[in-house]
Amino acid sequence: MAGKNFNTIMLHIFEVEGGYVDHPRDPGGATNMGITIGTLSRWRGQPVTKEDVRNLTKMEAKNIYFNYYWEEVDCDDWPSGLDLLMMDACVNSGPRAAVRWLQRALGVSTDGVLGPVTKGAVRSSQSLLDLIRACLNERRKSVRSFRNYDVFGRGWENRINSVEHRALEMSKNG
Numbered sequence: 001m002a003g004k005n006f007n008t009i010m011l012h013i014f015e016v017e018g019g020y021v022d023h024p025r026d027p028g029g030a031t032n033m034g035i036t037i038g039t040l041s042r043w044r045g046q047p048v049t050k051e052d053v054r055n056l057t058k059m060e061a062k063n064i065y066f067n068y069y070w071e072e073v074d075c076d077d078w079p080s081g082l083d084l085l086m087m088d089a090c091v092n093s094g095p096r097a098a099v100r101w102l103q104r105a106l107g108v109s110t111d112g113v114l115g116p117v118t119k120g121a122v123r124s125s126q127s128l129l130d131l132i133r134a135c136l137n138e139r140r141k142s143v144r145s146f147r148n149y150d151v152f153g154r155g156w157e158n159r160i161n162s163v164e165h166r167a168l169e170m171s172k173n174g
Helices: 006-017 037-044 050-054 058-070 082-093 095-106 116-123 128-143 149-173
Strands: none
Touching (some): 006 058, 006 082, 058 082, 082 095, 082 128, 082 149, 095 128
16 A cells, blocks of 8 residues: 555544444444445445444455545645545545535535546645645535534534644644
8 A cells, every 4th residue: 555644644544433333323324443334345345244344454444445535535646734634534524525625625616526627726726724724614614514413513523623733733744
């Protein structure tokens, strides 16, 4: 696995995602280390059980994260800090949502597809710190409209605040 900050960012992801959960109000169902039963089934190419999710290893989770999220939004192409922001947003809400929040922050067409216009807008962005803040503000606005905000909102807000702190630090250190 490549990825200039991938292993460092995975420490954050594993910290915020925790272990096995199967909350009745979480539409993802059984989840371990942030990997849902649906994602694990897709990865393995066959239906899996809750027990399979419970027994997921960190190595398999990292492989899933790298292939389905890190590479999906080209995290290696982003400056430090923005890569964390994008990876965390992908894990929490999916790659299309992460890209849409970035696109809204950049003021470009919001189609959820990471293409040359979005990448060019990131490269020409005047301030990485401002872009990180703007993207996280778009994420905040979005999660506040989620139907399960009453149950999970406090955790989502804390997570976004943590990402903001870490992403800004990473962007300063380079």
